[in-house]
Amino acid sequence: MLVLVLKVTAVLVAVRLLVRWLRRPRSNNPFASDARQSVRPLVIDQKARDRVIKQSFSPDRVPADLDAIVIGSGIGGLSVAAIMAKAGKKVLVLEQHDQAGGCCHTFIDKGYEFDVGIHYIGNLNSQTSAKTLIDQLTHGQLQWAALDDEFDTAVFGDKRYSLVSGRRRWLEHVKKQFPDDTDAVDRLFEAVVKCKKGAMGMVLVKMLPVWLSQLLLQTGLFNLVSDVFKWNKRSVQEVVTAETNNKDLQALFMYCFGDYGTSPDQAGFPMQATLLAHFWHGGSYPVGGASEIAFHMIPVIEEAGGRVLVRAEVKELLMDELRSTVVGVKVAKGSSTHEIRVPMVISNGCTIRLQRLLPRPVAETSRLWPLTKMSHATAGFSVFVGLNAPLEEIRGSGDSTISPRNWWVFTNNDITKVCNDYMALSADEALDRDVPLMFISFPSTKDPEWEKRYPGKTTMAIVTLANYDWFKQWENERCTKRGADYEGVKNTIGDKLVAQATRLFPQIRDHIDYVSFGSPVTNNFYLGAPRGEMYGMDHNQERFSGESQTLLRPATDVPGLYLTGQDILSCGFSGGLYGGVLAASVVLGRNCFSDVETLHKQLKKAA
Numbered sequence: 001m002l003v004l005v006l007k008v009t010a011v012l013v014a015v016r017l018l019v020r021w022l023r024r025p026r027s028n029n030p031f032a033s034d035a036r037q038s039v040r041p042l043v044i045d046q047k048a049r050d051r052v053i054k055q056s057f058s059p060d061r062v063p064a065d066l067d068a069i070v071i072g073s074g075i076g077g078l079s080v081a082a083i084m085a086k087a088g089k090k091v092l093v094l095e096q097h098d099q100a101g102g103c104c105h106t107f108i109d110k111g112y113e114f115d116v117g118i119h120y121i122g123n124l125n126s127q128t129s130a131k132t133l134i135d136q137l138t139h140g141q142l143q144w145a146a147l148d149d150e151f152d153t154a155v156f157g158d159k160r161y162s163l164v165s166g167r168r169r170w171l172e173h174v175k176k177q178f179p180d181d182t183d184a185v186d187r188l189f190e191a192v193v194k195c196k197k198g199a200m201g202m203v204l205v206k207m208l209p210v211w212l213s214q215l216l217l218q219t220g221l222f223n224l225v226s227d228v229f230k231w232n233k234r235s236v237q238e239v240v241t242a243e244t245n246n247k248d249l250q251a252l253f254m255y256c257f258g259d260y261g262t263s264p265d266q267a268g269f270p271m272q273a274t275l276l277a278h279f280w281h282g283g284s285y286p287v288g289g290a291s292e293i294a295f296h297m298i299p300v301i302e303e304a305g306g307r308v309l310v311r312a313e314v315k316e317l318l319m320d321e322l323r324s325t326v327v328g329v330k331v332a333k334g335s336s337t338h339e340i341r342v343p344m345v346i347s348n349g350c351t352i353r354l355q356r357l358l359p360r361p362v363a364e365t366s367r368l369w370p371l372t373k374m375s376h377a378t379a380g381f382s383v384f385v386g387l388n389a390p391l392e393e394i395r396g397s398g399d400s401t402i403s404p405r406n407w408w409v410f411t412n413n414d415i416t417k418v419c420n421d422y423m424a425l426s427a428d429e430a431l432d433r434d435v436p437l438m439f440i441s442f443p444s445t446k447d448p449e450w451e452k453r454y455p456g457k458t459t460m461a462i463v464t465l466a467n468y469d470w471f472k473q474w475e476n477e478r479c480t481k482r483g484a485d486y487e488g489v490k491n492t493i494g495d496k497l498v499a500q501a502t503r504l505f506p507q508i509r510d511h512i513d514y515v516s517f518g519s520p521v522t523n524n525f526y527l528g529a530p531r532g533e534m535y536g537m538d539h540n541q542e543r544f545s546g547e548s549q550t551l552l553r554p555a556t557d558v559p560g561l562y563l564t565g566q567d568i569l570s571c572g573f574s575g576g577l578y579g580g581v582l583a584a585s586v587v588l589g590r591n592c593f594s595d596v597e598t599l600h601k602q603l604k605k606a607a
Contacts (some may be wrong), residue, residue: 057331
């Protein structure tokens, strides 16, 4: 008993000291005032847009007296850089691709524009704290359009169900579709609510000192603060199947696992609970397309003297003479390399940077090294379809109606088994099977400005999961030069996806004007994803255990090196965005979460 009392006393003292540390201002408040400006007209001149998002790297464009370099211009990299810029820091963001944005970028081909990663984002249909954060990082220029009230349709074989916006309406709508299982619906909904309440525990273990988080977890005292890690010991499938035997209802509470790419029998329930709650108030899409995100965040970074430069592949991290501290980066440009020295480097991604950029002796002695053995998220396969007709002409009717929503299409309601069985197939076997999971959307219908930019055209996007091993033999081949065998595998899977989608939306059949497929090795090339994953590290129970989450934090044990983005929090736009807030809190030495919330409350009160 005495030992326990001493431990509790030590924890309370440490927490008190931590609170004082978090409140101590060690830099300017990046959210001290409202940075929103009058909304300007959408910039549709592509050359003008390229001057912002496609600034190629050259040594003469590197600002002097940098405060930090951020590797990667995904939302995790852009957000931490923008927050630091708002605190007066000069930051250089380096991107290996030919345009900024990471999974928030778009590409234009044959007169069609496609987003590669932004399909819908939750919690932005009203002036939430998240929307206030984005407003401040874009001067209020990034606008959002709401999806349909029925924002998701889930298809299990020949049965369809839908989800609507509004927390209470969401619940009642599900009950209406399962009138014989209303008690089970209530229990599952309550499980989501209870689990979601403790979700901030995932952040808390990253803000506390490592030793303190480990002590709280090992003694079980952390459960007094948050039960999120107790929930994580139960898989999504375990929680859902414990409450109902109705296969369709089980599937409906698990349907969107593709948003984080881990099978329901491998993912902890907090991941699914967080995701379901994230979309309780519907989904939103950036007006003008996904590239608007980078287009409006880059000027904020530049205002403080920073830059965002593309075609800038970081080949290695520079170390000091003792090989103990990161002091800069080495950037490849053509056949030459250039060294840039800075006080700190912030990496948008964890395991890939440790394995590729740090000297192996340094990486292997880091406390993060065991995490590099964790599995990568499941690989993704994308299909981009251009339709040579306006929405009015191909809208359709009934179940085939095309509108601003998403369709999650499964071949049957045993969604865990059918997807796991498919992923276990060989490449040859997979080519003869229907794809068991498709996420289908029509991005052009979500953007109210689309018709002004691309009149008479509509786009469709299909995303599914794939086994990287089906494509691994071509990972070292040049893009577009991978040969007939590769094209055969890629095109067979892609054509099958288009055919399956056309069965759902037969009105598009005669209007397919453009088709392009993105395989896992495409993701490897364009996104720097080692195994073609869209979501970084696997979102399984091991990754979200208390032990792993304690280590997956912005501050590494390699001086001068910090982390940001989805690997230190979770996947998706919001996960990467708040990963940037978390990283900024550490490098700026202040609680940026609290700073945002304080401003949000002030603006809400003044409204």
